[in-house]
Amino acid sequence: MISEDNLTIAGKIPSSISIQLYEGWNFVGYPSLIDRTVGNALNGITYEQVEGFDESVPPYYLKILADSDLMTAGDGYWIRVTEDCEWVVYN
Numbered sequence: 001m002i003s004e005d006n007l008t009i010a011g012k013i014p015s016s017i018s019i020q021l022y023e024g025w026n027f028v029g030y031p032s033l034i035d036r037t038v039g040n041a042l043n044g045i046t047y048e049q050v051e052g053f054d055e056s057v058p059p060y061y062l063k064i065l066a067d068s069d070l071m072t073a074g075d076g077y078w079i080r081v082t083e084d085c086e087w088v089v090y091n
Contacts, residue, residue: 014091015091017088018086018087019087019088021045021079021084021086021087022081022084023084024081025078026080027078029074029075030073030075031089032090032091035070036071038067038068041071042079045081046083047080047081048080048082049064049078049080050065050079051065052071052077052078053075053076
């Protein structure tokens, strides 16, 4: 790939994706094409904390996210849940 401009992806976009989360910390990618706030994206999931990448916070480059912060397509997040659960994300 020379640049992001020449990348073509073909296929069907699923209407929903299920991700198994286990009690404690889980590192997952946000699989929706629709940006949502943490609160909306994790609606129905009992979580204690969500962390995302922030280049301005060395040395770990992690920021604790508020319910009003956005989760965006393709980004990875640390999600701490209080019990095993299934997270269903819709497109």
